[in-house]
Amino acid sequence: MVVQLTWRNGLDGKEAAEVMNLLAVAERADGVAPCGEHVVMRLKAHRDVVHQIEPVQADVRSEHFVVRDSDGALVGYAHVDTEHESSAGQLVAELAVHPEHRRRGVGARLVEALLDRADLAAEPAESTGRLLVWSHGEHPGALRLAERYGFARPRELWRMGMAVADRELPEVELPAGVRIRPFRPGADERAVVRVNHRAFSWHPEQGGMTEEDLRAKEGEDWFDAAGFLLAVDADDRLLGFHWTKVHPDGTGEVYVVGVDPDTQGNGLGRSLTVAGLRHLRDTGCRQVMLYVEADNVPATTVYQRLGFERWDTDVQFAR
Template identity: 70%
Template structure:
C-alpha cells in the first residue's frame, strides 16, 4: 500500500530524498528521468520577501507529487510545471519511480493524480462535453508528460492512459578524442571571447530571447535563471563563448557544459536573427567543440528538436549521430 501526497514545496530533507531518487533512477536507466530545470527548482526557494521562512523547492510554477511506501520510504515522485497555466498553456510533468519499486502501480498512481490535477479523466475513452470535439495534439493538450530515453515503462503508461506523442527531442553525439575538428570562419570584425560574469548577463538574455522566441523552454530564460546556473558546479565562464563585433556587441553564443563523467555538451548555441546566414552558428559550434576537446572531453552530445531538419543536418555535417531521444506525450 502506498500513499500519495501533494506539495507546493518540499523542505530540505524531502528535497534531498527526491534528488536521491532521481539519481538512483538515472543510474538504473542510463538517462535522467527529469530535466535540469527540475533539479534547479529542487535546490531553490522563494525569497524572504515572499515568505517568512524560505523552504527549499518552494518556488512559483512548481508542484510536487510524492509517493511513499508503508515504511515511509520515498518510492515515487512527479514534478509538475505550472508556470504557463495562467496563460492557458499545458501543465508539464516529469516523474520517476524508484528502481526497486517498479511494476507495482506507482507510476499509474502518479499519472492518475496528474490527470486529476489537469481535470482530465483517468479513462482515456471518457470525453467531457468540453473536449470531445477538440483535435488531438500538443496545441490542445492540457497535460504534457516527458519520457526521457523512451523508457519501456513510460511507453506502456502512455498507451494505457491514452497519451499521444506531441514532441520529440533528439540526443545526438560524436567522438572528440583524437578527432580533427572544423575550423571557425568568422566575418571581418567578428571575434569570439569568453563570457564575463557580472557584465554579459543582460546581453546574453536579450540575444537568447531573440534567438529562441519560438522555443517552449529556452526562450523564457531570465537573468535570474542565468545567474542561478552560474552557481552550479559545472559552470565555467571559459566554456561560455561569445561572438561579438568590433564594438563588443553580442551576435551569438555557444554555452558548453562538461558532465561529471567527462562528456561534453553543446549546451546552447544561440545566434541573433540579425546575424543569421553568415555561418556564425557553425563557427561558434566549432569553437565550442575545440574548447571541449582541449578540456579533455572524449565525447560530446547535444539536444535538438526532432522536427528541426535544418539543425539536424548541420549537426550531422559536424559529425554528430543520433544516440537516443526523449518524447513528450500529451492529452
C-alpha cells in the same frame, strides 16, 4: 504494496534531499536522468524561511506529487511545472519511480494524479494539450503508461553525440569583423538574455530564460566562463553565443547555441558550434553530446555533417 500519494506546493530540505536521491538512483539504473535540469535547479533553490508562510522549499512555478510505501519510504515522485498554466493552460510534468518498486502501480498512481490535477479523465481520450509529460530516454515504462492512458506524442528531442578526442575538427571561420571571446560574469548577462530571447522566441523552454536564471546557473559547479563563448562585432555587440558544459563523467555538451536572427545566414552558428567543440576537446572531453528538436531538420543536418549521431530520444507525451 500500499502506497500513499500526497500533493505539495513546496518541499522541506529533508524531503527535497529524498527526491534528489530518488532521481539519482533512477538515473544510475536507466542511464539517463528521469527529470530535466530545470527540475533539479528548482529542487536546489531555497527561499529564506522568513519569506515563507511555512518553512518549506517553495517555488511558485512548481508543484510536487510524492508517493511513499507503507513504511514511509519514497518510491515515486512527480514534478509539475505550472509556469504556463495561466497563460496557455498547460502543465508540464516529469516523474520518477524507484527501480525496486516498478511494475507495482506507482507510475500509474502518479499519472492518474497528474490527470486529475489537469482536470482530465483517466480514460483514454482525445488530446487537449493541457497536460504534457516528459519521458527522458523513451523509457519502456513510460511508453506503456502513455498507451494505457491515451497520450499523444507531439514532440521529440534527440540526444546526439560524437567522439572528439581523435577527431579532426573543421577550422573556425568567422565573418569579417567578428571575434569570439569568453563570457564575463556580471557584465554580459543582459546581452546574452536579449540574444537568447530573440534566437529562441519560438522555443517553449529556452526562450524564457531570465537574467536570474542565468545567474543561478553561474553558481553551479559545472559553470565555466571560459567555455561560454560569445561572438561579438567590432563594437563588442553580441551577435551569438555557444554555451558549453562539461558533465561529471567528463562528457562535454553543446549546451546552447544562439544567434541573433539579424545575423543569421552567414554561417555564424556553425562557426560557434565548431569553436565550442574545439574548446571541449582541448579541455579533455573525449565525447560531446547535445539535444536538438527531432523535427528541426536544418539543425540535425548541420550536426550530422559535423559527425554527430543520435544516441537516444526524449519524448513529450500530451493529453
